[in-house]
Amino acid sequence: MKVAILGFGTVGSGTAEMLTKNRALLKAHAGEEVEIKYIVDIRSFPDSPFADRIINDFSVVEKDDEISLVIEVIGGAKIAYDFTKRALLAGKSVVTSNKELVATHGVELLSIAKEKGCYYLFEAAVGGGIPVLSPIANDLSHNEILEVSGILNGTTNYILTRMFSSGASFEAALAEAQAKGYAEADPTADVEGHDAARKIAILGALASGKLVSADAIHTEGIRAIRAEDVKAAEKIGCSIKLLGRYLRTESGDMFLLVAPFLLPADSPLSGISDVYNGVLVRGNFVGDVMFYGRGAGSEPTASAVVADVDKIARKAAYRPAFTAAEDVPTEFSYFRARRYVVVEGADAAAIEIIFGETEPLASEENAFLTAEMSEKGFSERAKRLEACGGKIVSHIRLYR
Amino acid sequence: MKVAILGFGTVGSGTAEMLTKNRALLKAHAGEEVEIKYIVDIRSFPDSPFADRIINDFSVVEKDDEISLVIEVIGGAKIAYDFTKRALLAGKSVVTSNKELVATHGVELLSIAKEKGCYYLFEAAVGGGIPVLSPIANDLSHNEILEVSGILNGTTNYILTRMFSSGASFEAALAEAQAKGYAEADPTADVEGHDAARKIAILGALASGKLVSADAIHTEGIRAIRAEDVKAAEKIGCSIKLLGRYLRTESGDMFLLVAPFLLPADSPLSGISDVYNGVLVRGNFVGDVMFYGRGAGSEPTASAVVADVDKIARKAAYRPAFTAAEDVPTEFSYFRARRYVVVEGADAAAIEIIFGETEPLASEENAFLTAEMSEKGFSERAKRLEACGGKIVSHIRLYR
Numbered sequence: 001m002k003v004a005i006l007g008f009g010t011v012g013s014g015t016a017e018m019l020t021k022n023r024a025l026l027k028a029h030a031g032e033e034v035e036i037k038y039i040v041d042i043r044s045f046p047d048s049p050f051a052d053r054i055i056n057d058f059s060v061v062e063k064d065d066e067i068s069l070v071i072e073v074i075g076g077a078k079i080a081y082d083f084t085k086r087a088l089l090a091g092k093s094v095v096t097s098n099k100e101l102v103a104t105h106g107v108e109l110l111s112i113a114k115e116k117g118c119y120y121l122f123e124a125a126v127g128g129g130i131p132v133l134s135p136i137a138n139d140l141s142h143n144e145i146l147e148v149s150g151i152l153n154g155t156t157n158y159i160l161t162r163m164f165s166s167g168a169s170f171e172a173a174l175a176e177a178q179a180k181g182y183a184e185a186d187p188t189a190d191v192e193g194h195d196a197a198r199k200i201a202i203l204g205a206l207a208s209g210k211l212v213s214a215d216a217i218h219t220e221g222i223r224a225i226r227a228e229d230v231k232a233a234e235k236i237g238c239s240i241k242l243l244g245r246y247l248r249t250e251s252g253d254m255f256l257l258v259a260p261f262l263l264p265a266d267s268p269l270s271g272i273s274d275v276y277n278g279v280l281v282r283g284n285f286v287g288d289v290m291f292y293g294r295g296a297g298s299e300p301t302a303s304a305v306v307a308d309v310d311k312i313a314r315k316a317a318y319r320p321a322f323t324a325a326e327d328v329p330t331e332f333s334y335f336r337a338r339r340y341v342v343v344e345g346a347d348a349a350a351i352e353i354i355f356g357e358t359e360p361l362a363s364e365e366n367a368f369l370t371a372e373m374s375e376k377g378f379s380e381r382a383k384r385l386e387a388c389g390g391k392i393v394s395h396i397r398l399y400r
Numbered sequence: 401m402k403v404a405i406l407g408f409g410t411v412g413s414g415t416a417e418m419l420t421k422n423r424a425l426l427k428a429h430a431g432e433e434v435e436i437k438y439i440v441d442i443r444s445f446p447d448s449p450f451a452d453r454i455i456n457d458f459s460v461v462e463k464d465d466e467i468s469l470v471i472e473v474i475g476g477a478k479i480a481y482d483f484t485k486r487a488l489l490a491g492k493s494v495v496t497s498n499k500e501l502v503a504t505h506g507v508e509l510l511s512i513a514k515e516k517g518c519y520y521l522f523e524a525a526v527g528g529g530i531p532v533l534s535p536i537a538n539d540l541s542h543n544e545i546l547e548v549s550g551i552l553n554g555t556t557n558y559i560l561t562r563m564f565s566s567g568a569s570f571e572a573a574l575a576e577a578q579a580k581g582y583a584e585a586d587p588t589a590d591v592e593g594h595d596a597a598r599k600i601a602i603l604g605a606l607a608s609g610k611l612v613s614a615d616a617i618h619t620e621g622i623r624a625i626r627a628e629d630v631k632a633a634e635k636i637g638c639s640i641k642l643l644g645r646y647l648r649t650e651s652g653d654m655f656l657l658v659a660p661f662l663l664p665a666d667s668p669l670s671g672i673s674d675v676y677n678g679v680l681v682r683g684n685f686v687g688d689v690m691f692y693g694r695g696a697g698s699e700p701t702a703s704a705v706v707a708d709v710d711k712i713a714r715k716a717a718y719r720p721a722f723t724a725a726e727d728v729p730t731e732f733s734y735f736r737a738r739r740y741v742v743v744e745g746a747d748a749a750a751i752e753i754i755f756g757e758t759e760p761l762a763s764e765e766n767a768f769l770t771a772e773m774s775e776k777g778f779s780e781r782a783k784r785l786e787a788c789g790g791k792i793v794s795h796i797r798l799y800r
Contacts, residue, residue, distance in 0.1 A: 018542075018685045026542055123539075129686040131539035138538070139523075139531035142418075142426055142710040143703055268692055271671040285418045286529040286703035289693035292668055293686065303543060303686035310542040318716065 001030075001313050004038040004061040006083055007074035008045060008054065011097050011124070014302030015071055016050055022306070030313035037067060062086050068118075069312055071305060072096040077104045088112040088120060093317070095308040097124035097301055103198040103214050106205065107324045119317045121308035126152065126199045129300025130293035131307065132279045136206045137318055143283025145207040148246040149399075152199040154275035154295040155183045155190040156222050156242045160260075161273040163230045164239060170225055182275055192221035193242060193258040200244030203279070204256050204329075205322040207246055212256055212325045218332040220259040229394050232340065232367050238262040239270045240396065253330040261399040262340055269399075333376035337397040342367045346390030354384050365393065401430075401713050404438040404461040406483055407474035408445060408454065411497050411524070414702030415471055416450055422706070430713035437467060462486050468518075469712055471705060472496040477504045488512040488520060493717070495708040497524030497701055503598040503614050506605065507724045519717045521708035526552065526599045529700025530693035531707065532679045536606045537718055543683025545607040548646040549799075552599040554675035554695040555583045555590035556622050556642045560660075561673040563630045564639060570625055582675055592621035593642060593658040600644030603679070604656050605722040607646055612656055612725045618732040620659040629794050632740065632767050638662040639670045640796065653730040661799040662740055669799075733776035738798040742767045746790030754784050769798065 003019075005012050019026070019034055027033045038061050039054045048054065061067055070087040074080040077100050084094050084101065088109060096102065101109075102122045113120040123133050127150070136145070151157050155177060162173040174191065177183035189195045197214040205211035222242050233240050240260050247255045263270040268290045272278040277295030282288050294300040311317040341358075343351065343366050351358060351368065358368040373381075382392050403419075405412050419426070419434055427433045438461050439454045448454065461467055470487040474480040477500050484494050484501065489512060496502065501509075502522045513520040523533050527550070536545070551557050555577060562573040574591065577583035589595045597614040605611035622642050633640050640660050647655045663670040668690045672678040677695030682688050694700040711717040741758075742765050743751065751758060751768065758768040773781075782792050 014685075022542060022544065022685070025544060029541060130689050131535045134539050135531045135535055138711070138716065139534050139707050140703075141429060142422055142706050144422065144425060266673070268671075268676075271668075273666070276668075283703060285414075285422070285699045285706070287694050287697075287700055289530050289691070291689070291691060293689035297687075299685045300687055303540075303683060306542050306685070307539050311538070316538065316716075316718065 001032050001034050002037040002066045003069045005071045006040045008039050008041040010298045011073040011301045014298035015305045018302045018306045069093045077101045091116045093119040093312050096122050099125035099198045103201045123308050124301050124304035127277045128295040129303040130291050132291045147282035148203045148207050150279035152196045152244045158182045158275050193219040196244040196258045204246035209322045210325040211322045218257045237265050256329050263399045336374050338372050339370045340396045342394040354381050401434050402437040402466045403469045405471045406440045408439050408441040410698045411473040411701045414698030415705045418702045418706045469493045477501045491516045493519040493712050496522050499525035499598045503601045523708050524701050524704035527677045528695040529703040530691050532691045547682035548603045548607050550679035552596045552644045558582045558675050569627050593619040596644040596658045604646035609722045610725040611722045618657045637665050663799045736774050738772050739770045740796045742794040754781050
């Protein structure tokens with residue numbers, strides 16, 4: 001089987017290395033040798049061991065009938081979209097780590113693949129090296145999937161871990177993550193939750209059969225988390241994690257959201273630290289299962305890419321199946337949770353009148369936990385508080 | 401697709417319930433209805449909703465050409481072996497939760513299944529509901545598997561968790577586990593590590609292609625763990641877990657063992673408590689990934705059974721592939737680890753002469769951590785200690 005790699009960056013070079021290093025192993029159980037014929041990049045790499053295979057023109061790949069599989073690790077939804085579509089239309093399977101493209105054009109690309117009898121697989125788009133899409137599609141799909149909640153972004157998990165271990169502010173922890181190469185110079189996509197939103201859109205699509213646009217997902221990042229919130233969380237034995245969540249309630253409602261949550265120590269996601277990712281899946285018979293591992297990095301991501309290549313090579317590939325959601329999921333204002341709240345400018349009596357029975361926290365601030373209430377209920381209470389001259393200083397939902 | 405369930409105990413009734421409750425879901429993606437035609441048990445269940453399908457004679461199943469799949473949840477390696485072999489010889493696929501049978505006769509049964517063009521699958525034999533055999537075989541097999549280490553027995557994990565949370569002795573924690581129904585009246589198979597040995601034999605077979613007899617695996621249980629050891633572990637920030645381990649060293653040596661280990665808090669297996677199981681897999685590219693969930697119980701185990709049924713129904717089944725190991729794995733005496741050791745009847749000078757440089761622990765006992773040494777090296781030192789009138793009171797290996 002002859003393949004082409006599109007994009008020779010971190011993931012592309014890791015993939016080339018794994019296909020080379022584990023070549024005999026792959027051949028042994030795929031029954032077929034997987035050979036890299038082209039690597040397409042706009043740059044040239046004269047010193048690379050793959051220099052003789054690097055080309056600049058995708059149409060060479062497109063027109064080469066020997067190529068049955070294309071590995072797209074360019075990223076973004078522009079040139080990658082064009083190349084992926086052309087490859088699939090030419091009957092070539094495509095394997096990718098490109099979450100943005102899958103979250104944006106996944107429905108169309110899967111439908112072309114099906115029509116052309118080839119495959120579009122994207123294990124590496126979610127959770128780095130962790131097998132998670134395949135287990136959901138192949139090993140858990142006989143369960144009603146009630147929840148998929150994940151720590152899906154290593155950068156924010158590193159920042160939150162540092163805020164807990166050193167008491168650092170968000171800004172200081174971000175600077176540290178940037179110095180270590182875990183966060184980009186422009187960290188917006190990570191810290192604002194957009195990266196996690198794309199990933200939970202894909203996980204939700206696998207679980208529900210409906211792909212919701214990442215733009216339609218209520219998304220909060222971690223910029224607003226303060227060192228004081230970390231201290232308060234520690235006092236009640238909780239960690240704070242940025243979670244992407246897909247939830248199906250018993251009444252059939254469906255929520256998708258990305259937000260920081262307070263997690264009690266006995267939650268399996270609570271102990272996942274540094275750049276590691278974890279995805280919890282709740283099924284109606286299996287209960288809670290969790291998948292854990294490195295959510296990024298050249299080698300783990302290459303492993304997920306090659307897992308899909310391997311499945312196609314040994315004719316064991318599956319078809320992720322979902323259509324575009326016709327409408328957004330259930331109105332987010334109905335989402336219910338207990339909440340950690342810090343207020344200013346209101347005394348205990350005012351808080352009781354507005355928030356009802358609360359659980360005050362030992363803190364230098366006016367911090368408490370509320371009973372379970374909807375987003376709508378919380379917003380209304382926040383408005384009432386403002387009308388009395390008070391304000392919400394911090395608000396984090398409790399995971400359950 | 402018409403199926404028969406052999407054995408209407410905990411797992412059998414859970415499986416019947418799941419096949420009934422999730423019937424529409426199964427049909428939707430298998431494209432075929434899965435119908436329970438018979439349940440074979442020596443008992444009768446007049447009040448069961450499945451009473452009309454309960455029969456006592458397996459040969460009815462064996463001779464019924466409509467039955468293409470048999471679910472064996474009897475347990476043990478006697479009658480279950482006879483029925484499984486006859487079903488496979490009749491060309492019927494068999495799905496099981498029976499770890500003893502797979503560990504004992506797996507090679508022969510897989511070979512009959514292959515010859516007859518049917519399947520023998522056993523996801524439920526390891527890790528209860530957690531998808532772990534399928535991910536190793538299907539999602540990670542393109543990695544060189546360097547290690548599989550798991551908390552594979554819920555009973556012992558519950559006992560160890562209680563010893564840490566309440567300071568209880570082994571005996572008291574065992575009694576509590578028995579009162580809660582987590583441990584059997586005769587807890588030998590669990591607490592002596594035999595159950596874990598069968599499971600690591602199966603995991604090792606998936607990872608290496610060679611099934612080692614559980615009897616040939618060095619197996620230590622948790623009876624010798626004392627409340628003092630728990631206290632010492634807590635002081636150095638470790639938990640104690642009974643692990644089944646498959647290890648392949650860089651030089652190609654292979655170890656299989658079951659023993660309690662001291663795990664530092666940052667190990668992903670360290671935080672797995674109560675009856676939960678976790679399996680860590682280390683691949684040469686993916687690094688460490690971990691699978692976590694309920695290791696036992698009617699519903700989770702049923703989920704794993706039905707996962708295999710579902711794969712066969714939608715023609716997506718795989719063939720676990722291993723042969724019998726011709727010899728035992730690498731001589732256990734070469735296994736190297738750091739060790740927590742407690743001695744009596746020897747002073748610091750004698751300990752230094754015998755064990756070399758050690759890391760003494762703050763303890764009322766004479767407790768210390770050794771440098772890395774082999775089993776053989778440790779045994780020789782224990783003998784020298786005895787020759788000087790001392791003795792080993794406790795010995796637990798450190799995980800790394």
